[in-house]
Amino acid sequence: MTVLDRIRWASRPQGELLVECVGAARVHGRGPGAVAAAHGVHCAVHRGDRIALSGPSGSGKSTLLHLLSGLDTPTSGIVAWPTWRGSPAGRPGLVGVVFQGQSLLPDLDVAENVALPLLIAGVPTDAAALAAGAALATLGIGELAAKLPDEISGGQAQRVAVARVLAARPALILADEPTGRLDRAAAHRVVDVLIDTADELNAGLVIGTHDETVAARMRTSWRMADGRVHTGASASGAGLRGPS
Numbered sequence: 739m740t741v742l743d744r745i746r747w748a749s750r751p752q753g754e755l756l757v758e759c760v761g762a763a764r765v766h767g768r769g770p771g772a773v774a775a776a777h778g779v780h781c782a783v784h785r786g787d788r789i790a791l792s793g794p795s796g797s798g799k800s801t802l803l804h805l806l807s808g809l810d811t812p813t814s815g816i817v818a819w820p821t822w823r824g825s826p827a828g829r830p831g832l833v834g835v836v837f838q839g840q841s842l843l844p845d846l847d848v849a850e851n852v853a854l855p856l857l858i859a860g861v862p863t864d865a866a867a868l869a870a871g872a873a874l875a876t877l878g879i880g881e882l883a884a885k886l887p888d889e890i891s892g893g894q895a896q897r898v899a900v901a902r903v904l905a906a907r908p909a910l911i912l913a914d915e916p917t918g919r920l921d922r923a924a925a926h927r928v929v930d931v932l933i934d935t936a937d938e939l940n941a942g943l944v945i946g947t948h949d950e951t952v953a954a955r956m957r958t959s960w961r962m963a964d965g966r967v968h969t970g971a972s973a974s975g976a977g978l979r980g981p982s
């Protein structure tokens with residue numbers, strides 16, 4: 739990315755606001771044992787954003803991603819999705835979350851796992867199967883389609899979870915450590931696919947990651963420490979696809 743590209747990118751018109759946090763906090767438990775997993779959080783994600791969310795283990799990255807997805811609610815403050823007029827939770831196709839832990843349904847094969855969100859959204863079975871196959875192929879794991887989750891490796895399961903999100907073509911993609919169990923080459927490919935898909939959909943993309951090489955490929959860097967998010971820093975830009 740050249741200096742001129744950077745200036746153009748910094749002065750771009752901002753895309754549609756997808757989600758914002760205003761003084762949001764998430765406290766687990768009560769009394770002396772309470773844990774403020776996130777507090778005083780002010781942040782916003784627009785269409786076209788490419789954000790790396792980094793920070794030490796326990797700093798609140800997963801907590802923030804769950805708040806942004808609507809799957810968790812703040813104990814104080816506001817998390818809002820202005821264009822969707824309410825939480826996207828339970829409304830298929832708006833937000834896709836790649837969870838940090840194992841999230842595949844054990845009794846469904848890989849292709850069925852990937853197709854499930856589409857079927858829930860009302861997509862006909864044939865179209866859902868086609869989209870699932872295409873997403874698996876894009877991630878280079880088409881041959882796993884008929885396997886059950888306990889017949890594949892942890893890294894393969896992680897890629898299936900990415901395929902499941904991308905097949906549903908969401909407007910906001912939240913990926914929590916999507917490369918944590920992958921080798922360097924596979925991690926690079928998963929980030930390529932996440933960026934390409936986000937570009938194609940003009941989606942907002944937030945990747946929670948400990949991996950600096952992954953973070954450096956995003957345009958914006960957010961850092962979490964002790965439940966607070968610092969949204970000011972710019973990433974180095976190495977490996978970027980360039981402004982769109």
Ligand SMILES: Nc1ncnc2c1ncn2[C@@H]1O[C@H](COP(=O)(O)OP(=O)(O)OP(=O)(O)O)[C@@H](O)[C@H]1O
Binds near residue numbers: 775794
């Ligand atoms: N359900 C829960 N009940 C109690 N405390 C919790 C719960 N979930 C998270 N926490 C605590 O909140 C804090 C933030 O956790 P979180 O999982 O968001 O961190 P993280 O940055 O994603 O960590 P990692 O990099 O290890 O995934 C930690 O201190 C954690 O122990």
Ligand SMILES: [Mg+2]
Binds near residue numbers: 801838914
């Ligand atoms: Mg986490």
